[in-house]
Amino acid sequence: MLKQRHDEIPKLVKVCEQFVQYERSILEKVIALRTAAMQATTVHDKAVKEGELNKALSGIWAVGEAYPELKSNTNIIQLQSRISSLESELADRREFYNDSVNQYNIRIHQFPDMIVAGMMGMTEDREMFKVSAEDQQDGDITLSLPK
Numbered sequence: 001m002l003k004q005r006h007d008e009i010p011k012l013v014k015v016c017e018q019f020v021q022y023e024r025s026i027l028e029k030v031i032a033l034r035t036a037a038m039q040a041t042t043v044h045d046k047a048v049k050e051g052e053l054n055k056a057l058s059g060i061w062a063v064g065e066a067y068p069e070l071k072s073n074t075n076i077i078q079l080q081s082r083i084s085s086l087e088s089e090l091a092d093r094r095e096f097y098n099d100s101v102n103q104y105n106i107r108i109h110q111f112p113d114m115i116v117a118g119m120m121g122m123t124e125d126r127e128m129f130k131v132s133a134e135d136q137q138d139g140d141i142t143l144s145l146p147k
Helices: 002-019 024-038 043-068 074-107 113-119
Strands: none
Touching: 002 043, 002 074, 024 043, 024 074, 024 113
């Protein structure tokens, strides 16, 4: 799901570039955050980078509000719908993953599961995929529209 979302982001940026000449910094930030999210290796790093990417994506939607021709473009509408759908599916998968990690962490410490887990080398607690409250908030967007 993360890979699918990462694949959609360059398409979104490309379409936005056609309309938004004054907001290049927002588009560049989204691409940089996408790259960082793809390169994250630990669950914690991935969660942090994905949260930052979500904030930056909300910036693109805010830019769309300032440009009516961009907001009404069918490619943008389709990409926005696709990314929103992926975001919803990601939230479901993140919840499932965290529930599985929670069950794992509980069971490796319960008898008799702890005996089997010990024999199989399953002794470490797993880390949940948590996005900080700060990363869940929409970012502040300032638009530099031509006068």
